[in-house]
Amino acid sequence: MRKMNLFVYLVTDDKYFKDRDLVSTIEQALQGGATAIQYRFKNKSARQMYEELLVLRELTKRYGADLVVNDRVDLAMAVGADGVHVGKQDLPPDVVRKIVGDSMYIGYSVNSVEELKEVDHLPIDYIGFGSVYETTTKENYKLVGIEGLRQAVKLTSKPIVAIGGITHYRVKKVLEAGAKGIAVVSAILGFEDVKKATQSLVEACRSVHRERFFMP
Secondary structure: OOOOOOOEEEEOOHHHHOOOOHHHHHHHHHHOOOOEEEEOOOOOOHHHHHHHHHHHHHHHHHHOOEEEEEOOHHHHHHHOOOEEEEOOOOOOHHHHHHHHOOOOEEEEEEOOHHHHHHHOOOOOOEEEEOOOOOOOOOOOOOOOHHHHHHHHHHHOOOOEEEEOOOOOOOHHHHHHOOOOEEEEOHHHHOOOOHHHHHHHHHHHHHHHHHHHHHOO
16 A cells, blocks of 8 residues: 555645636645645546546656545546545445555545444545534535544544644644644635645644654
């Protein structure tokens, strides 16, 4: 399995790219220090997604970042992505593992501590857990809160990536609760200056780790 680099993990969303160029926007996030990009679009043809992913694959390699494909295992395989992310409406993780083998890692979305208990035995490599805070990105989300995140971290040995309403001033609480990384949409794509927004998140994450390192 490939090493995961999900420290600052940008997830794309259709509504943020209506008047934006995909590639240049993603490159700005990578310049700002994003360590992983999840390609997640619901309203594009398979051919268009494939062609965009080919470009993003080269771009993420250039910046040393991971490329993860949401849902579409076929496209992830076709472009040699680092990982694929699925949820309960997608192919089951054990089926995904049969398809991808050890060529890429598998992420899985979980919306409650109870659901985490049910899926922890599955062949997944990291868990996307949230929504930690209120969010405008998803309409029908379940709020788990910081306390739910703390409980989740204690229940699994798998790394947890927190998602949902995370901003640079909430990073400290999220990482101190035990998350190994943060997945964001609007905290980066909601700003005109994507590079600067990414840099703010990266610096917030690094400052937490510096505090831990220098604690007596």
